[in-house]
Amino acid sequence: MIQMSNKPKEISIHRLELPEIMFIGIPVNVSFKHGDFSKIGQLKQTFMQRRSEIPNIADVDHYYAPWYDCEVMFTYFYCMQVSSLEQIPEGMTGFAVPARTYLRAQYDGAYPCNPDPYAELQKYREIHNLRHDKSAIVIEKYALANESLEGRLVVEVYGPIES
Numbered sequence: 692m693i694q695m696s697n698k699p700k701e702i703s704i705h706r707l708e709l710p711e712i713m714f715i716g717i718p719v720n721v722s723f724k725h726g727d728f729s730k731i732g733q734l735k736q737t738f739m740q741r742r743s744e745i746p747n748i749a750d751v752d753h754y755y756a757p758w759y760d761c762e763v764m765f766t767y768f769y770c771m772q773v774s775s776l777e778q779i780p781e782g783m784t785g786f787a788v789p790a791r792t793y794l795r796a797q798y799d800g801a802y803p804c805n806p807d808p809y810a811e812l813q814k815y816r817e818i819h820n821l822r823h824d825k826s827a828i829v830i831e832k833y834a835l836a837n838e839s840l841e842g843r844l845v846v847e848v849y850g851p852i853e854s
Contacts, residue, residue, distance in 0.1 A: 702811040704796050709849065712830075714755060715745045715785045716770025722763060731767055738769035739838075745783070747775040756831040757788065788828055793849040794821070802844040812850045827851035 719734040721727065742754065750772040758767040768784070776785040794815060796808040816823060830849040837845045 702796050702798055702806060702808055704794055704811060704815045706792065706794055706852075709788075709790060709793055711787055711790045713749075713773050713776055713785070713787045714757060714768065714770035715773050715776065715779055715783055716755070716768045717741070717782065718766055718768045718784050720764055720766050723765070724763075726764065734767075735769055741780070741783075742771055744780040745771045745773065746778045746780075747773045749774040752836065753832050753834055756833065757828045758831070759828045788830070791824070791827060792852050792854055793830075794852055796848045796850070797846075798848070799845045800843065802842055804844060808846065808848045809850075812848065816850075816852065822853040824851040824853045 717734055717738050719730050721730055738754070748771050753772070755770045755772060756767060757770060758765055760766070773785070776787065779785040794812055796812050796815075798804055798808045813823075815821070829851065832847040832849070834845060837843075
């Protein structure tokens with residue numbers, strides 16, 4: 692077994708424009724107060740078992756976890772990027788994320804994250820006088836090939852910024 696260093700890695704952050712992206716997946720809602728956060732892991736297992744039901748997959752190598760929140764709860768999705776929303780399997784949700792400007796933080800290291808990509812995005816926004824677009828969805832992107840990495844996380848976090 693390869694041991695991951697606990698030494699913090701530098702996270703690269705880039706500003707980019709993403710086109711409209713369509714997703715099909717399964718959502719879960721969790722309240723911040725008294726929420727059952729184990730539902731997120733349970734949903735991931737269900738998604739992995741059912742992702743082959745999703746038609747028109749545009750990116751077969753990655754799955755996505757878009758999410759949004761308010762003061763009471765958050766909604767988290769496990770999704771595949773698709774080229775069409777015409778056929779949505781029973782119990783799943785299809786949606787299109789509009790084109791917009793994002794900051795992308797890439798992390799590859801020990802889990803839990805050190806440093807935290809979300810904290811690094813916040814620092815970057817502060818340094819560059821940018822504001823998080825709270826009305827937009829955040830997108831996490833994971834390579835399916837990395838699912839078996841124990842104690843290691845490889846993720847791209849796309850944080851929307853105001854134009």
